[in-house]
Amino acid sequence: MLFEKLEDVLLKVQKPARYIGGELHSVVKERGCLRYALCFPDLYEIGMSHLGSKILYSLQNSMPGVWCERVFAPGADMELLMRENKIPLYGLESLEPIKDFDILGFSLQYEMCYPTVLNMLDLAGLPVRSSDRHGLSPVVMAGGPCACNPEPMAGFIDLFALGEGEEINPRVIELYRKAKDQALSKREFLKLAAKIPGVYVPSLYDVSYNTDGTVKEIKAAPGAPKTVKKQIVTELDAVHFPGKFVVPYIEIVHDRAILEVMRGCLRGCRFCQAGFIYRPFREKSPEVLNENAKMLCASTGYDEISLTSLSTSDYTKLDELLELMLPWSQEERVNLSLPSLRADKFSKKLLKQIAKVRNSGLTFAPEAGSQRLRDVINKNVTEDEIMRTCETAFSGGYASVKLYFMLGLPTETMEDVGEIADLCRRIVDLYYHMPDRPKGKAVNVSISAACFVPKPFTPFEFEPQDTMEQFLEKQKHLKEIIKSKKISFKYHNSPVSMIEAVLARGDRRLCDVVEAVWKKGAKLDGWDEYFSIERWLDSFKEHDIDPAFYAHRRREYGETMPWSHLDYGISREFLIRENKNAHAGKTTPDCGEACSGCGANQLTMDNL
């Protein structure tokens, strides 16, 4: 155990409670268990806020003879002291080095975490390359949204779990247990693992390329499936529910109880990867959710519970759920919060119900300034709806709204960009024309403009991303035409978005770049203070790779994508149809109105 060594360094670092474990409801088991390290490649505050990790932590610890621990990336100050004092990366529950564990499971939430994964393997004292780790243990697996195109990480991870971990992880763990008993080699284990539905073993696939640099063929080794299909939980009411969150001492990003009301999203916003890869739409019943919520509040002592999903106001039984929850939550002074509200679903009644508990800020995401462009991306929200929503908010006592937009959406022109400013001006005007606006308060419309990143398994997977120059021009234009002090404008760093775009649709030739970038010191690249574009550009150059080929190139409909052997239930034909609709400015009804035949329903059929 590293306790003594940690005692010597912890008082020299920021927020030492990140590194010592011992929180309420953290699980301690006996050492003979199969040891699983649930690794989150970001700081404690971020990783501890992640619901998926809480679910897997609880589920895997509910398995007899399995001890699942948490591991996060240390901050720069702690990493330095760990390296100086030869403290290898350890599990927070046992304070024992994870290099001696059986399985390490990384959560890949965001492309920019890739160098951090390598850094964590290295801090653990393990070779970063999968081919340099010869023994059966530890097996390094990874899952999460980035697993839908994990090719830039193919050289480092032994196996990927595609889809929902509740279905896959227990099977991998059970198979590993057998493999260990039978003293199988790593290769033998991986070959067997590849037969588990949803498990993708990259070393069993051979990729060849055309002279123009595109993928020619992805060939599966004998015994490995030609395509790997993502796995889902069919019956959401029966899904494992973590009734006891580990309650942190330090404040984390989402420091509250989280209730997952549904998976998938009814909307078909064409830019949104989550909207496609988490299909089909599945809801939990209000009764089950209400019981979950009570249990969670009682076990954690949290005074806030968030009803979370991709679009909680689309939850079809929201009124019923609120009616069940409001009486006791008010009695027990628990605040309800509903993130990701949609402008078109925002009713006065809903506002009142949340306001009964507490006023928190209001945020909406029109994504684009003009109706034309909102039709292109299939964000089925009209300006009327946005204005009505703001009106409701203002008459409900809110004087500030926050709006999210994206720059660089396919077909976007400078006029579209200009309309972002126009829309915000009209919202400011609306406020001052309302007789019942909050008295004595100045309105504040704050807009945040992200840079669009085309992602796999969306209708925009074929689209080029704007270049950094184009983004800069658009940001500059928007800054110039926003004159009002009532409107505040923030925008994202375009170099980060460019790298994100390269990795999102990258192939396995990028493994060399990811390794080179990490060797140059990259880690926690999702944080502006850690990110360096030069490090990435130098590494591309060293390996003779043109980032523009990945970020700024339009793909033909018939091109073999680096992820063509991975099946997320969304057919290529559907994506092409939707891409054509986008360019024609034609919207597609949401899944609640009509089925557009994406193919995801088949995933439910598979499980019957």
Place this chain on the structure above:
Amino acid sequence: MQIEDMPIVRVFFKKTGRAKYTSHLDTVRTFSRALKRSGLPVWYTQGFNPHIYMNFALPIALGYESGAESVDVRLTRAIPFEAVAEQLNKALPPGFRAVKAAAPVNPASAIAWADYDIRLIYKDIPISGVLKRLQLFLAQPVIETQKKTKKGEKTIDLKPLLQVLSADALDNALSLKLRMASGISENVNPTLFLKVFYTWTNAQPDGVKITRTAIFDENLNDFA
């Protein structure tokens, strides 16, 4: 029940082991959640943003352990003191432990002194030498240092603000019992004293363990 009829209960608690890495702000949050889990009928402030009323007397700094912490809470109905401590202990996370609950006797402003157990670990220097240097250090007529205050830095003499109750050389550590001025009018903490000592001796210990053992009023009666 009128607010003036709602009893204030002072809970004395220990903060030990890994809990020492919990800052005061995080300790406040920890108690707020523990009180909520405990089901005790705690009173909430009535402002725009209601929260559980808690008042910590002389909260311990991050990195120190303590056997002498206290927090006042207000209950909306009377509960036997033993039951308060017992129910809270069922809800507190590891490292935090309620020792007893009682009606407050002194206001927090009565606190004047605190005792600390300090262990300085030296791996490469003989402890007898460190002890000798400490005795010389303490024999100075004044021990001056700079202290940061809200109004800027000022020079203070540590000598009247502390007493060394005992100093012993152990195997690889110097064990000190220190009494330090701790309260509203005069307040110094062991870290400041130790910093001056390290500079004077020109030797950093390899490890430091500090535990607060008691808090007193100006007549050295236990804070109650």
